[in-house]
Amino acid sequence: AQKVTQAQTEISVVEKEDVTLDCVYETRDTTYYLFWYKQPPSGELVFLIRRNSFDEQNEISGRYSWNFQKSTSSFNFTITASQVVDSAVYFCALSGNSINTGTASKLTFGTGTRLQVTL
């Protein structure tokens, strides 16, 4: 069975602070994929990043960066110099690659972390 844990339910920061959203996952698949989605107050789900299990390089996209560590089964998301527009619920998700165990092509989501950025 797959599981994604986002232990931080809600985080509040002041604009320009850096913030890290934690994500810990469990899977028995040897090949798997990790995702982050953003859900702004308007409610839609916006894809942010996908990471393969065999690629542990960290990734940076503007103010966003992701730290994937297989040894600790974590895929953490950092926002540098946060802005009010970053206020949203952020979901970490996991998809396996096994047709036999049924993990292929089905996303398992964490419970989300609500980020509130204030002025």
Added chain:
Amino acid sequence: DADVTQTPRNRITKTGKRIMLECSQTKGHDRMYWYRQDPGLGLRLIYYSFDVKDINKGEISDGYSVSRQAQAKFSLSLESAIPNQTALYFCATSEKGQLPSGANVLTFGAGSRLTVL
């Protein structure tokens, strides 16, 4: 127009009523999904379909049924709605593509908020 369109966007109904939520897509994707979002629980998979004649249960399928009428359409039905089915429902699609199945990115609709009184 949105790539993945859900109707209705909001619906209030009474216990025992039959409800259908519809989803249509213009992305040409083979795979379609219905998820439910509840506060504090994240998104949970209800049903999914990898092709027109393919229907699969997700982790919380009890009380729901689906129909894949065409490649572009995937509807979710609540035969007899109950209050604990009050939630935000999302339809999503992904392509079959060349990538391994698990790698495909889901494109979500805007959501359908259902309230069962």
